[in-house]
Amino acid sequence: MEEFFIIGGNRLQGEVEIDSAKNSLLPLIACCILIEGQVRLEQAVAYSDVKAMCKIIEHLGGKTWWEGGDLVVDCLALTADDVPNELASCVRASIFCLGPILARNGSVKIAYPGGCDIGLRPIDLHLEGARKLGAKVVEKNGYIYASKQKMEGVDIILSFASVGATENLVMLALAAKGTTRIFGAAKEPEIVDLANFINKAGGNVKGAGSDVIVIEGGKKLHGISYKPIPDRIEAGTFLIAGAMCGGEIAVKGAKEEHNRELFAKLSKTACQIRCENDTIILSRKQKLKSFGEIETGVYPAFPTDLQSQMTALACVCEGYSLIIENVFEARNKHICGLKKLGGELISKNGIIIAKGKEKLFGAQVSATDLRGGAALVLAGLVSEGYTTVDNIHYIDRGYYKLEDKFSALGGIVKRVKSEKKEGNCMG
Ligand code: EPZ
Numbered sequence: 457m458e459e460f461f462i463i464g465g466n467r468l469q470g471e472v473e474i475d476s477a478k479n480s481l482l483p484l485i486a487c488c489i490l491i492e493g494q495v496r497l498e499q500a501v502a503y504s505d506v507k508a509m510c511k512i513i514e515h516l517g518g519k520t521w522w523e524g525g526d527l528v529v530d531c532l533a534l535t536a537d538d539v540p541n542e543l544a545s546c547v548r549a550s551i552f553c554l555g556p557i558l559a560r561n562g563s564v565k566i567a568y569p570g571g572c573d574i575g576l577r578p579i580d581l582h583l584e585g586a587r588k589l590g591a592k593v594v595e596k597n598g599y600i601y602a603s604k605q606k607m608e609g610v611d612i613i614l615s616f617a618s619v620g621a622t623e624n625l626v627m628l629a630l631a632a633k634g635t636t637r638i639f640g641a642a643k644e645p646e647i648v649d650l651a652n653f654i655n656k657a658g659g660n661v662k663g664a665g666s667d668v669i670v671i672e673g674g675k676k677l678h679g680i681s682y683k684p685i686p687d688r689i690e691a692g693t694f695l696i697a698g699a700m701c702g703g704e705i706a707v708k709g710a711k712e713e714h715n716r717e718l719f720a721k722l723s724k725t726a727c728q729i730r731c732e733n734d735t736i737i738l739s740r741k742q743k744l745k746s747f748g749e750i751e752t753g754v755y756p757a758f759p760t761d762l763q764s765q766m767t768a769l770a771c772v773c774e775g776y777s778l779i780i781e782n783v784f785e786a787r788n789k790h791i792c793g794l795k796k797l798g799g800e801l802i803s804k805n806g807i808i809i810a811k812g813k814e815k816l817f818g819a820q821v822s823a824t825d826l827r828g829g830a831a832l833v834l835a836g837l838v839s840e841g842y843t844t845v846d847n848i849h850y851i852d853r854g855y856y857k858l859e860d861k862f863s864a865l866g867g868i869v870k871r872v873k874s875e876k877k878e879g880n881c882m883g
Contacts, residue, residue: 457846457873457874458846458848458849458871458872458873458874459844459845459846459847459848459871459872459873459874459875460833460836460844460845460848460851460858460859460869460870460871460872461842461843461844461869461870461871461872462818462833462836462837462839462842462843462844462845462867462868462869462870463818463841463842463868464816464818464836464837464838464839464840464841464842464843464868465838465840466701466837466866466867466868467701467702467703467866468697468698468701468702468703468704468705468837468862468865468866468867469703469704469705469865469866470705470706470864470865470866471705471706471707471708471735472694472705472706472707472708472861472864472865473708473709474686474687474690474691474694474707474708474709474710475499475501475686475687475690475856476497476498476499476500476501476683476684476685476686476687477645477646477649477684477685477686477687477688477689477690478501478503478505478506478687478689478690478853478854479619479644479646479687479689480645480646480649480650480684480685480687481497481500481501481503481506481509481527481684482505482506482509482547482549482552483549483552483623483627483646483650484497484649484650484653484682484684485497485506485509485510485513485520485527485529485549486509486549486552486553486555486556486623486627487552487556487627487650487653487654488513488518488529488531488556489513489516489518489531489534489553489556489557489560490531490556490559490560490627490630490631490677491531491657491677491678491679491680492531492532492676493530493531493532493678493679494528494529494530494532494679495528495529495530495531495657495679495680495681495682496523496526496527496528496680496681496682497526497527497528497529497682497683497684498525498526498681498682498683498684499525499526499683499684500522500525500526500527500684501856502522502527502856503852503853503854503855503856504849504852504853505547505549505853505854506527508543508546508547508549508550509547509549509550510527510529511543511546512539512543512544512550512553513529513531515536515539515540515543516531516534516535516536516537516539516553516557517533517534517535517536518530518531518532518533518534526681534560534561537557537561537562537563537564537565538564538565538566539553539557539564539565539566539567540567541567541568541598541599543567544566544567544568544569544570545567545568545569545570546570547569547570547571547853548569548570548571548572548577548620549569549571549620550566550567550569550570551566551568551569551579551582551620551624552620552623552624552627553566554566554582554586554600554602554624554628555582555586555624555625555626555627555628556627556628558586558591558602558603558604558628558631559604559627559628559630559631560631562603562604563601563602563603563604564600564601564602564603565599565600565601566599566600566602567598567599567600568598568599568600572825572826572827572850572853573786573789573824573825574784574786574787574789574825575784575785575786575787576785576786577784579600579620579621581614581615581616581618581621582618582620582621582624582625583595583600585612585614585621585624585625585628585638586602586624586625586628588610588612589607589608589609589610589612589625589628589629589632589636590604590605590606590607590608590610590632591603591604591605591607591628592605604631606633607628607631607632607633607673608632608633608634609629609632609633609634609635609636609671609672609673610632610636611636611637611639612625612636612637612638612639613639613640614638614639614640614641614642615640616640616754617640617641617642617643617667617754618642619642619644619646619647621642622638622641622642622647622669623642623646623647623650625638626638626647626650626651626654626661626664626669626671627650627654629671629673630654630659630671630673630674630675630677631673631674632671632673632674633673633674634672634673634674635670635671635672635673636670636671636673637668637669637670637671638668638669638671639667639668640667641663641664641666641667641668641669642754642755643665643666643667643754643755643756644754644755645665645685645688645711645714645755646685647664647665647669648664648665648685649684649685650664651664651665651669652664652682653680653682653684654677656680656682657677657678657679657680658675658676658677658678659671659672659675659677660672660675685711685714686709686710686711686714687854688710688711688714688715688759689759689761689762689827689854690854690855691707691709691710691711691714691715691736692715692718692759692761692762692765693762693765693827693830693834693855694707694861694865695707695715695718695722695729695736695738696718696722696762696765696766696768696769696834697765697834697837697862697865697867698727698738698739698740699722699725699727699738699740699744699769700744700768700769700772700834700835700837700838701837701838701867702740702741703739703740703866704737704738704739705737705738705739705865706735706736706737707735707736707737707738708734708735709734709735710734710735710736711734712731712736715736716756717756717757717758717759718758718759718762719736721747721748721750721758721766722738722747724745724746724747724748725740725744725745725746725747725769725773726740726741726742726743726744726745727739727740728740743774744769744772744773744774744812745773745774745775746770746773746774746775746776746777746812747766747769747770747773747777748777748778749777749778749779749780750763750766750777750778750779750780751780751782752780752781752782752783753782753783754783760781760782760783760784760787761827762827763779763781763787763827764787764790764825764827764828764830764831765827765830765831765834766779767779767790767791767794767801767808767810767831768790768794768799768831768832768834768835769834770801770808770810770812771794771797771798771799771800771801771810771812771813771816771835772812772813772815772816772835772838773810773812774812775811775812776809776810776811776812777809777810777812778807778808778809779807779808779809779810780806780807780808781806781807781808782806785806787806787825787827787828788803788806788808789824789825789828790824790825790827790828790829790831790832791803791808792821792824793821793822793823793824793828793831793832793835793845794831794832794835796819796820796821797816797817797818797819797821797832797835797836797839797843798813798815798816798817798819798839799813799816799835800812800813815839815840816835816838816839816840817839817840817841818836818839818840818841818842818843819839819843820843820844820846821836821843821844821845821846822845822846822847823845823846823847823848823850823851824847824850825850826850826851826853826854826855827854828850829845829847829848829850829851830851830855830858832845833845833851833858833862833869836869837862837867837869844874844875846874848871859871
């Protein structure tokens with residue numbers, strides 16, 4: 457077990473390069489199942505969730521390897537159509553394999569997905585859409601069994617703009633004869649990235665980024681080399697850290713258009729933000745003021761994946777802040793750790809009210825999920841004294857060598873062996 461040891465109080469200064477987007481890489485790896493050839497994902501990153509998806513590809517009979525910073529995925533010869541629980545339960549994105557395996561093999565047996573415990577995270581929209589496309593889908597003993605009868609293009613209406621369901625159904629629709637239209641589709645940049653990937657590989661997907669996506673089925677995809685978009689949530693995390701710590705940081709490789717909501721909120725906290733080509737520069741010299749309120753929603757609303765980090769910021773902004781989490785019903789566990797660090801917060805039914813404090817004080821805290829863990833690191837960077845954050849395997853799901861990046865900016869974050877013994881807490 458490892459933990460982060462953090463000494464708070466330093467301003468951040470310098471440049472950080474943003475990695476490729478975790479939430480693009482994961483569906484792109486799943487989409488490789490549809491391609492009987494080699495795919496090169498350029499400048500990919502070995503997030504632990506990416507490694508978990510590679511294990512699934514290898515279980516299916518595919519091959520994956522790293523070559524000069526690129527991830528190569530070869531699904532020329534697949535020999536299985538099942539994803540066992542021990543692999544599927546490691547990552548939410550395992551469910552993105554349902555569509556591609558079904559589309560390629562005609563049948564699939566896949567266990568329920570894992571992922572951060574931030575709510576129930578059902579998969580009903582994924583399964584309803586698959587049935588609409590003509591698949592026979594049965595849920596039994598913790599597994600989903602699906603088989604492809606005659607699959608015809610169809611109109612699918614999503615009752616919620618689910619990112620994962622949109623991605624799964626776009627990939628499954630590639631195997632349906634004719635045209636499929638998905639109404640109420642998610643519009644996140646990662647959806648556009650998946651569509652661009654499919655089109656480069658010979659597919660025909662139109663309308664990604666809008667709420668109606670049109671997919672022409674029946675086209676065989678071929679191997680390609682593709683560079684995923686930068687990780688807008690990693691970029692946002694560093695910008696919020698810069699706001700909290702003060703100083704000036706340059707976030708390289710981030711796309712301005714992916715974080716407009718965040719910029720609007722950070723500009724209210726006495727930060728100066730400017731964009732120069734593919735670099736976002738944030739500086740803060742004055743005292744932090746509250747951003748007022750944020751309300752998370754589907755893109756382009758304020759992203760739920762930056763809510764925890766903004767809650768950490770709210771703990772050290774002068775005044776009161778209101779945070780409303782609308783996407784995941786249990787995305788507030790980071791409150792416990794923030795309170796241990798001295799944050800003054802109340803949280804009920806997805807609504808968080810924070811009263812900004814002059815200071816936070818270092819403590820031993822535990823990450824409960826990926827973004828909640830990142831929020832605790834940010835709070836540790838501004839806490840007096842030292843902070844330890846354990847359970848950092850959550851953080852490693854979606855940040856690569858986070859400690860090295862903060863250290864390069866002047867923050868003091870070290871990865872150390874955890875004192876916490878397995879099973880310390882009885883009961
Ligand atoms: C993706 O999760 C991301 N993960 C999440 O990022 C992100 O928070 C989320 O989209 C929203 O943007 C990946 O892409 C791997 P959803 P996903 O389906 O697909 C409900 C991170 O920190 N829902 O858009 O699971 C669901 O319960 C992670 O990087 C249904 O009701 O998100 C939730 O309330 C966390 N039925 C809401 O929709 C379904 O069939 C959003 O879920 C599917 C979802």
